[in-house]
Structures are given as structure tokens and as C-alpha cells.
Amino acid sequence: MVDIREVPEADIDRAQELAYLVFHDRPDEEGRARHRTLLGHCDRLGAYEGDALVGFMAAHRFRLSVPGADLPCPGLTFVAVAPTHRRRGVLTALMAEQLRRTGAAGAPVAALWASEAAIYGRFGYGSATQGVTIEIDSTRPLALRIAPDRRPLRMIDPADAPALIGPAHEATRALRAGRPSRGPERWREEWLCEQDEEDEELSPPRIIALGDPGEPLAGYVIYRTKPGGDSGPVRTPGLVRVDELEADTPAVAAALWECVAGLDLTGRVSAWGRPADDPLLHFAADRDQVKVTEVFPALWLRLVDVRAALTARSWAAPVELVLELADVRLPANAGRFRLKAGPGGATYERAAQAPDLELDVRELAACYLGGTRVVELVVAGLVREHTPGAAATLDAALRTELLPHTADEF
Numbered sequence: 001m002v003d004i005r006e007v008p009e010a011d012i013d014r015a016q017e018l019a020y021l022v023f024h025d026r027p028d029e030e031g032r033a034r035h036r037t038l039l040g041h042c043d044r045l046g047a048y049e050g051d052a053l054v055g056f057m058a059a060h061r062f063r064l065s066v067p068g069a070d071l072p073c074p075g076l077t078f079v080a081v082a083p084t085h086r087r088r089g090v091l092t093a094l095m096a097e098q099l100r101r102t103g104a105a106g107a108p109v110a111a112l113w114a115s116e117a118a119i120y121g122r123f124g125y126g127s128a129t130q131g132v133t134i135e136i137d138s139t140r141p142l143a144l145r146i147a148p149d150r151r152p153l154r155m156i157d158p159a160d161a162p163a164l165i166g167p168a169h170e171a172t173r174a175l176r177a178g179r180p181s182r183g184p185e186r187w188r189e190e191w192l193c194e195q196d197e198e199d200e201e202l203s204p205p206r207i208i209a210l211g212d213p214g215e216p217l218a219g220y221v222i223y224r225t226k227p228g229g230d231s232g233p234v235r236t237p238g239l240v241r242v243d244e245l246e247a248d249t250p251a252v253a254a255a256l257w258e259c260v261a262g263l264d265l266t267g268r269v270s271a272w273g274r275p276a277d278d279p280l281l282h283f284a285a286d287r288d289q290v291k292v293t294e295v296f297p298a299l300w301l302r303l304v305d306v307r308a309a310l311t312a313r314s315w316a317a318p319v320e321l322v323l324e325l326a327d328v329r330l331p332a333n334a335g336r337f338r339l340k341a342g343p344g345g346a347t348y349e350r351a352a353q354a355p356d357l358e359l360d361v362r363e364l365a366a367c368y369l370g371g372t373r374v375v376e377l378v379v380a381g382l383v384r385e386h387t388p389g390a391a392a393t394l395d396a397a398l399r400t401e402l403l404p405h406t407a408d409e410f
């Protein structure tokens with residue numbers, strides 16, 4: 001018999017050991033200390049069998065940017081079930097309690113990054129943002145179709161970064177939905193930690209900012225490098241891995257990309273987790289030099305309180321539709337509802353009329369930030385359109401100027 005309850009501070013070490021066991025991980029002391037700090041700032045749920053911890057789940061206390069609003073949003077992480085107890089419903093029990101607590105705390109949405117895409121749909125999570133990996137062949141100068149901003153560049157000490165670039169990052173959260181808040185501990189323990197978690201050959205983080213002295217920053221890039229080397233007869237070029245690049249204008253972005261592509265002794269730039277509508281993909285003059293090498297699901301979103309989530313966001317165009325929503329985990333969300341929304345706000349109330357669209361809550365979550373089109377899900381057979389044009393009308397209302405995007409993997 002498994003009992004779901006909070007994991008006290010005293011059990012964090014056990015939770016870490018369980019997580020390292022199931023993720024086949026063996027972090028060094030610095031990595032363990034970093035995880036401990038992060039978990040200390042999280043809400044923690046455990047599945048206990050007697051005294052033994054057989055399942056674990058942590059939740060960052062994030063806020064998430066959604067179109068026109070910023071909502072409280074637990075960010076699930078460190079989900080782990082002991083190999084001896086897998087496929088007996090332990091995750092299902094943890095998730096039920098987690099959803100219950102999220103609703104009780106008044107958070108309309110919850111989010112996570114999935115280790116495997118097959119796991120979380122059954123719990124009502126939809127894939128809400130996508131990331132792309134961009135690779136630049138920087139053995140030659142980066143060819144651009146626009147003029148880069150020529151204001152000064154300067155190195156920033158990582159210790160000063162949260163204070164100096166934190167406000168610039170915070171401002172980007174309103175521009176793109178899907179971005180979690182980043183507190184000091186996440187800056188320190190995730191973005192700016194000396195040792196990269198996945199590749200120990202990478203340098204510590206380097207930060208370059210652009211802007212006139214005394215003025216607010218116009219943009220910044222956080223990157224790490226790896227020297228080139230001889231492997232057999234082939235010399236591999238040095239690598240620049242871009243972790244984050246944010247810019248106020250296209251010209252600032254062009255200057256920062258040009259800067260990292262021009263670093264001496266490197267010949268390749270790899271930027272993981274960029275938005276699919278990254279302006280670089282348009283202003284790069286040679287798309288043989290700048291390539292998208294990977295597209296992947298990034299943030300998975302759960303609408304825990306559908307009414308609260310829909311009425312909190314802004315709407316790009318008027319829409320009035322009856323939705324028939326399925327939600328087997330949270331029945332309060334299930335049934336027929338009239339969504340009436342537009343630039344002035346939204347209402348979402350139970351309705352008796354025949355539905356225009358019929359869908360599962362996971363599909364609504366996938367479309368909620370504007371990153372997936374309802375029309376695509378109709379074509380895929382996942383949303384049933386009873387009134388012709390209803391999906392396109394809903395898409396026009398959900399649309400955002402820029403695609404939602406999440407660089408923070410957690």
C-alpha cells in the first residue's frame with residue numbers, strides 16, 4: 001500500500017538518490033549540491049511504502065507567461081518511480097494528488113518537460129511549445145541580410161548576470177508565452193553554474209551584452225565553448241553552444257549572432273531550444289550556413305482549471321463557440337461550455353447547445369498558448385469539428401504575434 005505525502009527537507013537526499021537511480025545519473029558533489037538547493041525551493045510529493053520512498057515528484061513554484069497574463073504554475077520535475085514499483089500506478093497516484101493540490105492552490109495551469117513524450121498525455125498534458133536546434137557553420141563569416149547594431153559589446157561577469165540581464169530576460173516573458181519566471185536560484189544553479197550538467201568539456205558560461213554604457217541592455221547572449229581537437233585525421237572545429245540569446249531589435253540579434261559566430265578558434269555554433277520563428281532564420285543570408293537540425297516538443301501544459309485559464313488569457317479576435325470538452329482526470333472541466341471571447345476578455349460558461357468542437361483537455365492545452373493550431377488537430381483526427389470553420393475561428397482568436405517559446409528546461 002503506497003501512501004502519497006509531502007517529502008520533508010530531511011528526505012531530500014533520499015529523493016535525490018531515487019532520481020539518480022531512475023535517470024541512470026551519477027552527478028558529482030557540486031551537481032548534487034545544486035539539485036539539493038533547487039529541490040529545497042520546490043514543493044515535493046513522495047510515494048511512501050511504509051518508510052521507503054518509492055516515488056517522487058517535485059514542483060517549482062513558477063509563474064508562466066501566457067498571452068496577456070502571467071499565471072501561477074507549478075513546474076513538475078524530478079518525477080521518479082523506483083524500478084521495483086514501476087507500472088503499478090505510483091505515478092498516477094502522485095499525479096492525482098499533484099493535480100488536486102494545484103487546483104486547491106488556485107493555479108489554473110501546470111507545466112513540465114517530458115523525459116519521454118508518451119508519458120503525460122494521459123494526464124491531460126498537451127505539447128504547448130516547440131523548440132528547434134539551429135546550427136551555424138561559422139568556419140566563414142556569418143552572412144546577414146540586415147546591418148548589425150554597432151553599439152558596444154561587453155563581457156558580463158556571471159556573478160552579476162541576474163542583476164544585469166535578469167530584467168531584460170523578465171521583459172521577454174511578456175513577448176513570448178510559455179516562459180517560466182526565473183528566480184535567483186535558477187539563474188545560479190541552472191543557467192550560470194560553472195560546470196555544465198551534460199557536457200563537462202564545455203567552458204563555464206560566458207555572457208556578452210550589447211548596449212551603450214549607462215543605458216538598459218539592448219540584448220545579451222549566454223554561451224559556452226569547447227575547443228576543437230584532432231580526432232584521427234579529422235580536425236573538429238571548436239564549438240560555441242548558445243544557451244540563450246535575447247535582443248530588443250533584429251539588428252541587436254544580428255550583432256550578437258555575428259559575435260558568437262566570429263569567435264576565434266571555433267567553427268560551429270549550436271543553439272538548442274530556439275523558437276521556430278527565430279528571426280535569425282530569416283535574416284541569415286545563406287540558409288546552407290544556418291540550419292534547423294532538430295524540432296522537438298518543449299513545454300507540456302495542463303489546464304487544471306480550464307475556465308480560469310481561458311478567461312485569464314488575452315484573445316486576438318472575437319470567437320463564440322460551444323466546446324464539448326473531455327477530461328477524465330478532472331471532471332469539473334468536462335462537459336459543454338460556451339466560450340465567448342475577444343479583445344475585451346472572455347467568458348466560459350456551461351451550455352446546453354450542440355457543440356461546435358469536441359476535444360480532449362490535452363488538445364486544448366496544446367493550443368492554449370497559440371503554438372499548435374486547432375485546424376491541424378482537426379486534420380489529425382484529434383478534434384471533431386461539428387460546425388465548419390469553427391476550428392479556424394478559434395485559431396484566429398488564440399493566435400499570438402510571436403510563437404510561444406520555452407528555453408528553460410526544468
Ligand SMILES: CC(=O)SCCNC(=O)CCNC(=O)[C@H](O)C(C)(C)COP(=O)(O)OP(=O)(O)OC[C@H]1O[C@@H](n2cnc3c(N)ncnc32)[C@H](O)[C@@H]1OP(=O)(O)O
Nearest residue numbers: 022077078079080081086087088089090091092112115118
Ligand atoms: C517531468 C519529469 O520529471 S519527466 C521524468 C519522468 N521520469 C522518468 O522518465 C524516470 C524513469 N521512469 C520512471 O521513473 C517511471 O517509469 C515513470 C515515472 C515514467 C512512470 O511511473 P509509473 O509509476 O510506472 O507509472 P504508472 O504505473 O502510474 O503508469 C501510468 C500509465 O502510464 C504508462 N506509462 C508510464 N511510463 C510510461 C512510459 N515511459 N512510456 C509510455 N507509457 C508509460 C503506463 O503504462 C500506464 O498506462 P495505463 O494507465 O494504460 O496502464
